[in-house]
Amino acid sequence: MQPTGGKTQPRAPRVLLYSHDTFGLGHLRRSRTIAGALTAANDQLSALILTGSPVAGRFTFPERVDHIRLPGVTKMTDGSYVSEALGLDIDETTALRAGLIRTAVEKFEPDLVIVDKEPTGFRGELLETLEWLQANTHTKIVLGLRDVLDESAALAEEWDRKEAVAAMARFYSEIWVYGLRSIYNPLHGVDYPPSVDDRMHWTGYLRRDSAGQEPRDEEPYILITPGGGGDGEMLVDQVLKAYETDPTLTPRAHIIYGPFLAGQTRIDFESRVAALSGRVVTLGFESRMESLMAGAMGVIAMGGYNTFCEILSFDKPAIIVPRKKPRLEQYIRASRAEELKLVRMLDPDRDGTSAEVMIEAIRNLPSQPPPSTGQFPDLLTGLDFIVDRVETLLKPEQIKATA
Numbered sequence: 319m320q321p322t323g324g325k326t327q328p329r330a331p332r333v334l335l336y337s338h339d340t341f342g343l344g345h346l347r348r349s350r351t352i353a354g355a356l357t358a359a360n361d362q363l364s365a366l367i368l369t370g371s372p373v374a375g376r377f378t379f380p381e382r383v384d385h386i387r388l389p390g391v392t393k394m395t396d397g398s399y400v401s402e403a404l405g406l407d408i409d410e411t412t413a414l415r416a417g418l419i420r421t422a423v424e425k426f427e428p429d430l431v432i433v434d435k436e437p438t439g440f441r442g443e444l445l446e447t448l449e450w451l452q453a454n455t456h457t458k459i460v461l462g463l464r465d466v467l468d469e470s471a472a473l474a475e476e477w478d479r480k481e482a483v484a485a486m487a488r489f490y491s492e493i494w495v496y497g498l499r500s501i502y503n504p505l506h507g508v509d510y511p512p513s514v515d516d517r518m519h520w521t522g523y524l525r526r527d528s529a530g531q532e533p534r535d536e537e538p539y540i541l542i543t544p545g546g547g548g549d550g551e552m553l554v555d556q557v558l559k560a561y562e563t564d565p566t567l568t569p570r571a572h573i574i575y576g577p578f579l580a581g582q583t584r585i586d587f588e589s590r591v592a593a594l595s596g597r598v599v600t601l602g603f604e605s606r607m608e609s610l611m612a613g614a615m616g617v618i619a620m621g622g623y624n625t626f627c628e629i630l631s632f633d634k635p636a637i638i639v640p641r642k643k644p645r646l647e648q649y650i651r652a653s654r655a656e657e658l659k660l661v662r663m664l665d666p667d668r669d670g671t672s673a674e675v676m677i678e679a680i681r682n683l684p685s686q687p688p689p690s691t692g693q694f695p696d697l698l699t700g701l702d703f704i705v706d707r708v709e710t711l712l713k714p715e716q717i718k719a720t721a
Contacts, residue, residue: 338436351624359705431460462493466650466654469507522697528608528609558594571680574603619639
């Protein structure tokens, strides 16, 4: 902005959000929610999301929020990664992503960078940019962590291997935990210095709403969502078996497969759904999940972070069927939420996977107590905290002025 009357005018604030997203939707959906809250609260602020999600283009983004899609990577069954489409080896792909991140940051000139979950980024791709920011700018750098990362021993080993604690201590002025300390500490088991603990802020969970989204179905239904769907085959199969086994089972089920449940598995599911004569309906992908969540009588889900926030936000009776591989994140979250009487958990090892178990759960779901009757009725303070905190961090005198 050009100076007026001899004084330099501060430009509008800019926030960049990094979401590595090698698979799934969680990081992108969380970054999109935060960016939307920030731009809604400040009609001058703009936000740019860097994401590796292969389905980023299928989402709509809030006003003054845009995204850059980083070259995708795919995780193989042996745990290694390959380029999703470019035919590059993983080192070349990582170097390309790192260069794009650095260029985006230099050109966008953010006043605040919010990094989701990975202090060093995918395979360390953020380190070069973090070093440049620290040496050349006054940009605030924040690390955002979901409420649960993994069980303590596995997380400690992973973070030690990635040198994540050193990066967190060196580069990040604040760490925001999108949950409550009284429920769970995502860094439990990780050996980090007191200086990091002093920078941690517990925001509360991130509220979702369905404002501007039309109701999707007037007929009563329960919502079945395995998140992105890449590991949701078992949940969908168990629900279908319940409806196949009991022809009288109600209410009707809406199954959202997620974009990563595809191929022959999806084709086989659709054949089974067709035989249920409308008692089960399906969608492959829904970018406006909030509208379906708001209209449901109850929810059956695998229990990722974003789905859990939606269950709390719309106060829906919920059954969580958590995965236990490759991380215990969902199981830890569901176990703790069940202890606090926020949801009911179906643990395959404890409760079994029979059709009868799911039939009973579905029949009882509409009359199950909602989360608001649990021990923590006021959990959804996260977005309000973040908006207030960003306003403090980006006060006019702290925003870099341009001549």
